Amino acid sequence: MKVLFAASEAVPFVKTGGLADVIGSLPKALVKQGTDVRVILPKYEDIPAKYVERMEQVASFDLQMGWRKQYCGILKLVHEGIVFYFVDNEYYYRRRGCYGYGDDAERYAFFCRAVLDAMPHIGFIPDLIHCHDWQTGMIPVLYRAHFSYQPPYAHIKTIITIHNLKYQGVFDKEAFKDYFALGDDHLHGYALELHGGASFLKGGLLYSDYMTTVSPTYAEEIQTPYYGECLDGLLRSQNHRLQGIINGLDYEEFDPMADPNLEVRYRDSYPKKQQNKLKLQERLGLPVNKEVPLIALVTRLVDQKGLSLIDRVIAELMQLDAQWVIVGTGEPRFEELFRWAAAANPDKLSAQILFDESLARQVYAASDMFLMPSLFEPCGIGQLIAMRYRSVPIVRETGGLKDTVSPYNEETGQGTGFTFTNYNAHDMLYTIDRAVRLYRQPDVWANLLANIKKKDFSWRKSAQQYIDLYESLVPSVKV
Template sequence: MKSVLFVAAEGLPYIKTGGLADVIGSLPKILNEKGMDARVVLPLYKRIAEKYRGEFTKLKTIPIHVGVIDTVATIYQSQWENVTYYFIEHAGYFERDGLYGYPDDGERFAFYQKAVLEMLWAIDFFPDIMHCHDWHTGMIAAMCHIQYPDDQRYQQIKHMYTIHNLAFQGNFPADVLTDCLGIDRRYFDDGSMRFHNGISFMKTGIIFSDKITTVSPSYSQEILTAQYGEQMDEVLRFRQSDLYGIVNGIDTKMWDPMTDPALPAHYNAETVLEGKRANKAAVQKELGLRVADDVMMIGIVSRLTWQKGVYLIIEKMADIMGLDVQFVVLGTGETHIENQFKMMEDKYRRRAVYYCGYNDELAHRIYAGCDLFLMPSLFEPCGIGQLIAMHYGSLPLVRETGGLRDTVHPYNQYTKEGNGFSFTAFNSHDMLYTLRCAADAYYLNRADWDQLVQQAMGTDVSWNLSADQYTKLYNEMD
């Protein structure tokens, strides 16, 4: 039985800011069900400490000496379902209101990575594989090799590194290498950790790990190009033979329209028409929209940033609302975008609504109540929203990029194939054309629409297949 330690900066059910947390909350659980020993380690953030610390088991307090950092870390342990979680406590570094975006992030996550490595001997758990995620853990493979050269327990560990979003790279000044990570400057001088006159945690993870994965096959190819490579494409092409794309899944027990406690009406593929009608009416009443079961409701649950393609929506808002639709948007992001959606709500009273913030239960109801789920992303490493939407019988309309292209298959009016709608070029005209085609199918060809809903709900969006692919890669790392 292989042992795997997932090292990440966030993970459900304890803390979440993005899709990384969903992966950490789901994949280890499925791997354990398949006979592996998968565990997780996370920083003990303020939000976790306030809610859960009293329930955790305190294991040890250990000294951490790395560069100029001379402090201690306290290790806690917890169990969630069938997964063991470890937490690294340091009040100064992690008990803050936010998770990231601080001037000392390089120092904070240098400490975290060193503490994780020191934790291994402290609890006497040396996994076969350390599976690190995103920039916050990118230095671990290098630190393991460089800082423990005479300890076979460390040298025998294999390292997998997963890129969830190449746009966030953990780039810091060069002195972070020596001052915070305790690594000789020659690794900067020889270029293996250097990036734009500083150092890059992500580049280091790519260079020093045994295998690199991304969260969809298409994204693994896109990031080899200058267009999507975020100036890291040359490094990735260097490691191309060890680069794999494995699409994410969702926790189909947590996201289940038959049991979801946030829904006023439960349903499955057989009762989807009645179930979605009831959930749509509930969303309409809750948000002050006109209650009508025959109007197509478009939903968005997203961070409202340039990456998500929302400027395409803003550009064509008048045309979209010129169709017979209702529009529901949930999320926060760039101030300009938020203001545009507030203006939309003012202009199209009882037809459009913008919920500025995040409400998890409302998000569930939007997935269940809307007919069409809109994701016109500029790039999308994998995407979780389209998977949830399909599982809830809401047809996704996406741009063909990354994981959206891998999971959403466009409606073919001749063969009746597909589980959603998609467009290729990143422009508002193509998005609007596809949206009009979707509206035509909804209003004028309802038999095809209902068949698409069945095909969407029949799409396997679970972690089972992806977990098998990860297991195969783990086994190849002997």
């Protein structure tokens, strides 16, 4: 089985969010199970020099995009056993960051076209193209319109994975006509039209052979108006080819026994975990006290992450017998909220308004609890890292949070964290207060950590689900 992943970012080359973690780790799990998976990405300026220096050019050709004839180079790099291809065009990609430019429609139109055009040049015609998020959404459309009848391509199947339905790649219809050489028949309401323009993502959903998203609960949620971002009707009508597969975690990358960022490495030793807590309290200027529970947030400071709930009850949260550490950047109002709370409560809260991967790992290792009160969460990686580092999650029951964290039941002793259902500040406050109270009961806490230890959130099971899906779409080829 030959599979080509098309995506706009991947760890360790470039990252803006959880998509990069998936593209950096899922192919490794699939390769271990016998699939030939390769990845194709844009060659951005921000890719570290140590990777660029190892790339070799394997192809260059002229790419026709509408009336434009553009240079397209393909570079290749083998990293951790995975073949990565990079689409090179300095006009489109030699600039800082990935997104947010006025010509993003043209930049990712070029990328979608390059993915399909490059295949004969690199000597890799896959059985299946696995597209990820809006930036690759037009690949299935282009394949159907221009490539599916050509002999080298005719057998290919396409899948698109929705990592976050909120981002849909909506641009002016005229741009789609121009860049993709599509007629009006592609641009009405039953095709690409969305919000008065046209959508990359909608194209991927309509024209791919199958759709997945990153958790079973999110797959259900996006078929409702509240979570559906105006695409719920389409998703309901096509739910026979929609599946939610939970994201996994790279257990080699996130391993408290081998993490070089930690002061004290550990696996299931609670005393060693506590040593990390004492060292972090000292580093951040919080009172050094192992008896006080430390609650962490490592997150983008944006409304999606449920920070409005924290804003609503910040005074009550500061009255709990607990310490807090916040790591992240985002919307100014939330950055200011946490700076203010830290200044007003220096013995209770440390606000690290920055992105620091090393500090984030130390916080996972040091914290007793990890809060994710998200408004919506397609999958979430924070709660998976937290459990890997034996920090007990406190989450709202939405998307992947609901699928990965089971509520603790004091009667049965079952459960791996604390959960609340409604997007309500006082429900969250009550749940955090309950967690803080149960922290004072060593038997309860030891039982919670034992329950977490039994869980496996590595990619192994999810990778097998993808393989089963691939084989159902390409039945003649077995992994």
